[in-house]
Amino acid sequence: MASNIKIRAKVSNGVTTVKSLMSHEMETGLRKDKKTGEPIPAHFIQEVTAKWKDQTVMTALWSGGVSKNPYLSFKFNGGEPGDTIEISWVDNKGESESGTAEIK
Amino acid sequence: MIDATRRTLLKGSLGAATVGVAVGAGLLSPRIVLADWPEAAFKATDQAAALNDLLGSDATETSDKVKIKAPDIAENGAVVPVTVETDVGGVKSISIIAAGNQTPLIASFDLGENAIPFVSTRIKMAKTADVVAVVQTADELLSAAKPVKVTIGGCGG
Numbered sequence: 001m002a003s004n005i006k007i008r009a010k011v012s013n014g015v016t017t018v019k020s021l022m023s024h025e026m027e028t029g030l031r032k033d034k035k036t037g038e039p040i041p042a043h044f045i046q047e048v049t050a051k052w053k054d055q056t057v058m059t060a061l062w063s064g065g066v067s068k069n070p071y072l073s074f075k076f077n078g079g080e081p082g083d084t085i086e087i088s089w090v091d092n093k094g095e096s097e098s099g100t101a102e103i104k
Numbered sequence: 105m106i107d108a109t110r111r112t113l114l115k116g117s118l119g120a121a122t123v124g125v126a127v128g129a130g131l132l133s134p135r136i137v138l139a140d141w142p143e144a145a146f147k148a149t150d151q152a153a154a155l156n157d158l159l160g161s162d163a164t165e166t167s168d169k170v171k172i173k174a175p176d177i178a179e180n181g182a183v184v185p186v187t188v189e190t191d192v193g194g195v196k197s198i199s200i201i202a203a204g205n206q207t208p209l210i211a212s213f214d215l216g217e218n219a220i221p222f223v224s225t226r227i228k229m230a231k232t233a234d235v236v237a238v239v240q241t242a243d244e245l246l247s248a249a250k251p252v253k254v255t256i257g258g259c260g261g
Contacts, residue, residue, distance in 0.1 A: 015220065028228070030206055030207075046141045047141055052218070055216060055218065056216050057215075057216045057218055057219050058213055058214065058215055058216055058219050058223075059213070059214040059216075060211060060212070060213045060214075060223075061140075061141055061142065061146075061211065061212045061213075061214070062210070062211045063146040063207060063209060063210055063211065064228075065202060065205055065207065065209070065210035065211070065227055065228050066210060066211055066225060066226070066227055066228070067182060067183045067184070067225075067226040067227060067228055068182065068183075070225065070226065071185075071224070071225055071226050072223070072224070072225050073187075073222075073223070073224035073225070074213070074219065074220075074222060074223050074224070075219070075220040075222045076216070076218045076219045076220055077218045077219075077220060078218050
């Protein structure tokens with residue numbers, strides 16, 4: 001399956017800014033189905049790891065309180081055009097996804 | 105009378121045991137993958153408990169060096185853009201809390217050595233409340249709060 005993580009990374013004055021969009025329903029587990037009254041099972045991303053080359057720049061730990069189709073932006077020192085950024089996530093069901101992009 | 109109590113006790117312990125097994129089985133696979141996902145902190149229903157679980161302390165010091173960018177009024181509580189940044193050095197992690205949510209801890213970002221203390225994301229807010237950011241450095245917890253008025257809550261069904 002093609003990656004559903006969109007990543008844009010840009011370096012300016014030695015600072016790389018990364019913006020990413022993931023595609024995930026981010027269900028909290030607290031909502032109830034309007035018709036049946038049954039709780040909707042939780043399904044959300046728990047951990048996002050961002051790597052620049054082989055170095056982990058940031059690890060995000062999330063709850064279902066992050067909005068659906070999560071947006072995440074962060075910055076780090078260093079990074080050169082052409083370097084690879086890799087973002088991967090794992091959700092509470094153990095599903096995972098990762099995507100890469102080159103710094104511009 | 106004694107018998108009745110015994111029945112209840114038995115039932116109670118059986119029930120608890122079953123739940124325990126179910127939880128254990130259900131969470132087994134994610135736990136292997138995510139050894140460090142702080143479940144207790146994310147399930148805590150008040151901010152102090154969440155911070156204690158996550159960072160080992162809830163003794164935060166309000167600081168104007170922690171900057172939160174969030175709208176004054178969020179029309180849709182399901183998508184509230186929040187940006188946290190600080191110019192404090194040696195930041196280990198940044199946590200975002202929506203004080204009015206059923207489980208207030210939204211996210212925690214562990215920063216690597218090259219990371220700049222800046223994160224931007226979008227969160228859900230159940231009702232009008234403060235968005236709280238907690239910045240963890242080597243020896244202190246700095247925080248800031250920003251009230252956000254929510255017109256339509258984002259956690260209801």
